Amino acid sequence: MTHTRFTPLAASLPSTVPFVGPETQERARGSVFEARLGANENVFGPSPRAIAAMQATAGDVWMYGDPENHDLRQALAAHHGVRADNIMVGEGIDGLLGYLARLLVAPGDSVVTSQGAYPTFNYHVAGFGGQVHTVPYTKDHEDPAALFAKAAEVDAKIVYLANPDNPMGSWHSGADIVASLSDLPDGTLLLLDEAYVECAPPGTAAPVAADDPRVIRMRTFSKAYGMAGARVGYALAHPDLIQAFHKVRNHFGMNRMAQAGALAALQDTEWLTHVLREVDTARTRIAEIAAENGLSALASATNFVAIDCGKDGEFAKSVLDGLIARGIFARMPFAAPQNRCIRISCGPEIMLDAFAAALPAALKDARG
Amino acid sequence: MTHTRFTPLAASLPSTVPFVGPETQERARGSVFEARLGANENVFGPSPRAIAAMQATAGDVWMYGDPENHDLRQALAAHHGVRADNIMVGEGIDGLLGYLARLLVAPGDSVVTSQGAYPTFNYHVAGFGGQVHTVPYTKDHEDPAALFAKAAEVDAKIVYLANPDNPMGSWHSGADIVASLSDLPDGTLLLLDEAYVECAPPGTAAPVAADDPRVIRMRTFSKAYGMAGARVGYALAHPDLIQAFHKVRNHFGMNRMAQAGALAALQDTEWLTHVLREVDTARTRIAEIAAENGLSALASATNFVAIDCGKDGEFAKSVLDGLIARGIFARMPFAAPQNRCIRISCGPEIMLDAFAAALPAALKDARG
Incomplete structure (x- = not known):
């Protein structure tokens, strides 16, 4: 039984x-x-202003967080010069990776990443029955050309590329990433994990148009902003893709203190x-x-x-x-x-x- | 393209x-x-002690939360007189409902709930391709006998039963819930949502053994503990079922302040x-x-x-x-x-x- x-x-x-x-x-x-x-x-x-904002919000946690993350999305839109409908806030990049895998990866579908790159992406893909294909690093750098060629070969739904890279710390210029997009196969979405990009030299963030349907970028408050334990990440992408997250996400999943802290952290340049x-x-x-x-x-x-x-x-x-x-x-x-x-x-x-x-x-x- | x-x-x-x-x-x-x-x-x-604990932890959010939720699980185990391996902490009951649906519900699988009961359960089931079957309330009470009969009829993988009920506020005694389990079909898991049980008369919490493989109970810090915006829920179930959550959950998904707050709230009787x-x-x-x-x-x-x-x-x-x-x-x-x-x-x-x-x-x- x-x-x-x-x-x-x-x-x-x-x-x-x-x-x-x-x-x-x-x-x-x-x-x-x-x-x-x-x-x-x-x-x-984290920023002392973020700490203060979280402390000031602690007594308000009897309220659910705003499920639309309205204020944070507005601030992020202004910060990036995009529209709020280009932005999805979620429970860290890890949470967003899970949602993205769920939206795109059905059993048997393929994705491509670098051998030894961020394992949590692989975890989520495998968790939805997807097949992870890898290419080796080239001189300790992730290799967009090799990744995209493999994507074409296996008909990948997603290519994962971290720029800068974890665990090696290496990077490409944002201009090189954009130039490489001409080799991205039809039918493959580039998942550009920019978790560490604030720590990188100017010009590392890829100047991808927010409405570019080829790319979804991920950012986080866990690294440069020092708020890993708050769980605030966000995705930048075409509104149609952003909108799809609403179909599967935990709408009331964001911690209210984290929302307030991220907003304050963003403002404390x-x-x-x-x-x-x-x-x-x-x-x-x-x-x-x-x-x-x-x-x-x-x-x-x-x-x-x-x-x-x-x-x-x-x-x-x-x-x-x-x-x-x-x-x-x-x-x-x-x-x-x-x-x-x-x-x-x-x-x-x-x-x-x-x-x-x-x-x-x-x-x-x-x-x- | x-x-x-x-x-x-x-x-x-x-x-x-x-x-x-x-x-x-x-x-x-x-x-x-x-x-x-x-x-x-x-x-x-929330408890002033919970507020203080969250405020004291705000400066520590540069650290990820403990992915094992060790301290909170130990405290909950003592609180309920069960083992820590009977407990899964997650991002609110909503988050845990999503994980449970993912573990059990494949496209075409059936679940049973009451017509007009908690819609977020239905949302997660539909999100994994499941079929939601409903039975009506009986005199504004959820009806275990009707739910279990429908479960047998449609070969349901899960029956959802909230006790006390939302949105009606009605309830059954825990003893009646346990007695009704003899009618629970083989192959059906009872998901007993006890989100509001702390507000209920003594004897409402179902005295189900934590190792009983027929039932998974869900509890939360969102209601009586006043921490909805913190996102802390937990499941009580057989260790085999608890263990399965690790296959799909967002391991680092818990907010570190929320972990500290829930621990303090639990202690402030x-x-x-x-x-x-x-x-x-x-x-x-x-x-x-x-x-x-x-x-x-x-x-x-x-x-x-x-x-x-x-x-x-x-x-x-x-x-x-x-x-x-x-x-x-x-x-x-x-x-x-x-x-x-x-x-x-x-x-x-x-x-x-x-x-x-x-x-x-x-x-x-x-x-x-």
């Missing part, structure tokens, strides 16, 4: 999760990490400038620490730095394990040859000092 | 939303409501007691207002009261429109004959006074 009859698709899905959270690791090791540098969180924190300066300082410091240990840091347009450990994935994993054992929460790329690297998020001096103190011993252990 | 190829299912879905938010109505009318009594929000607000007293006072007052206008209020085990306007749905809709025009946000049941009622959420004296002031004129207009 059973009362729970899963769908064949649900029954077939694995129970794996894309990421194990740092709290889980802390509970397992019995103490908190000295430096939380593994999830590309923004340790420099001074804090954003401050954070980006801190990120830049931290990137330099991480590269110095790498060099001091005979390792090389990859150039980064994000709030993290990939450090090439100089050997294979097994070696980098040993270094990573050594760091984690010493209280440094970090992560590493999933696929070869990018998994010769470890990935260190930007953080304040005290956390990077802790990383600098732990790295030599972690390397020594890894070298056996 | 198209780049967005929706799945056949997504293309077929309507763009309707279950509820229009009060902010949308306020923007349309150009002024805010004097009394926000339409969404069964808890106007008495004094505030809950205070709120429930206020709810009871408000229910009595709403019934008095109804009586003063020659109408009758239905008995309620929730934080709202259905008022029988004494005629048909068209008449009740006129009364509702008259209230909304006078600054009173309210809603009404969707289906006959329950739509002879309007539904007024509990609120403080000042809001109920505003309702009392508006009702006579709204009735007069409706009577033409």
